[in-house]
Amino acid sequence: MNKEFLYELLRTGSVSGNEAEIEKKIYDYMQGKADEVSVDELGNVTAAVNTSSPFRVLMTGHADEIGLMVDAVTESGMLKVTGIGGIHVSEYPGHKVRIYTERGVIYGAVVSTKGIRDNKDLSPSDLEIDIGASTKDEALAAVSLGDPVTFDTDVRELLGGRICGRALDDRLGAYIVMEALAAAGARGVSVGAYAAATTGEETTMNGAYFTASRVKPTLAVAVDVTYTSDYAGIDIGETGDVRLGAGPVVCNNPSIHKKINKMLRAAAESAGIAVQTEAASGRTGTDGDVMHRTGIGVPFALVSIPLRYMHSPAECADLSDVENCIKLLTEFLCSLTPDVDLKPF
Template structure:
């Protein structure tokens, strides 16, 4: 497993806290990026300069992880939370970390079944049932946990068989690893145009990180690199792609025809297996925001297969991370004068 996978997935950074990852990334990017920029919103943008800066291609992977925010403290010192994009059924029984004035371990428990009424046993878990116990009485808790403090799953990776592993925050830190790996593959090559790697913020809540990265770089092409649903028991096959089968490639309105064809060509040329994913509306990735920058950016989406998304046991295969990194590098190499001609016709700006 790539050391950077463990470093990034072990860090805590709910939307708004992404700068906590910058030192890790700056160290990983040392020597393989020509420029590194920290934007006011918190994006970290690495640029590999090409022979010409007249055109550029941007790859975006978001840094934020799903989590929760403390919204209230009851008279017993238990913390009520608001969670976004996480199934409430995931939380009960978990160990969590509360990021107050200092990190506090906590647990989320439910009323034991022994003292539940029949109706309570059959009732779905709702947000009003989720309370965090950090072990302190209210008078101490209120001094240590300001309202708005973030809550994350506890870090830790479980190594499975066949190069597979599980843990929190594979979404989307694995794609950040893929961007770094791609720059490593490109470091000794002369590229036609600039390649921009945007490590974006707030994808899980607003998409504003991608939007502002697009305005920062003004690329000709923007490709979101995110995760997608891998084959999972109980999920229809047509809604997933195979774990270990290589990256997904979005097809549909979010995928510019020329960008899609570039991805297909480069994958075929180096025999990287891919799975095409129908995406008939919003993609739920940074590509949705990138499309809206300026007069519009030609976009595409590459996806690493992932099981059990938005849970503390997100499961991935290292081979998919490596293949995605290789494909990113190949697409960057294929972003050349001929492709610019295809993208704009006779008008090459």
């Protein structure tokens, strides 16, 4: 595993709609590791091998992250914000943040008062960011309306091969699909294989729509994160029994294709990797839901990386799950032949 590149991705800000910097890094990294590397108008980066094959497998991991967006400035120079994606507003007060402006990153402190800390129904409009400006004009000389904001945190290594940081959801997935594509290409995968780092999953999922509409895959695999149940205060009735370090998670869901899941499990077995199972009803809340409904319909599966404290500034994952997810997807790609029939009977 190339930890250096993974950590570089985790240090990069990529709030939904502002993914160009991280996508460029992925685009550059994949040069020479695939037959083709392309970028589309939304910034989705897709790496591919065997592009002449009529049987195409598309794997996606989303490169965007949740965050805030500057939407007004007060007369006293404080930034007002709105939320981007599924943020937990109560986690922001008292934290340092980064504002990604046209002229580079500037820093701020999210205002914390007793009233804010005691407010159980905090909304993004209650938040204010202090960037050190004293007037509206001074603030607007540095920041523009629409600038994205993230927590001012980077990746840290914990004990036991675990890592902690902002937005492991889902830069882990974007990294995994690229490494699996490169490894499968090196092993001589016999079908067309595509790996995409998608944009906008946390808001519109338009990145996955653009990508799948253009690749027209025979089948797709979304790679994202999922909740674990291995710490206090979690109801396994809601999350299922999922543990950090116990392997990639295969999802059973009414819209997920059972034959693809079967092939994923067979690939895990031949690679000697343990997989966990989660069950969900309805939609998966991932790029898979959107890819499924492109073109004439795309059968799909969801492979997830176990994650603690999702959408917080300190999400935790186990690097062994990342490694095993790459191995699982590599084996899966290499197990496919162009005559695989996905009809259930």
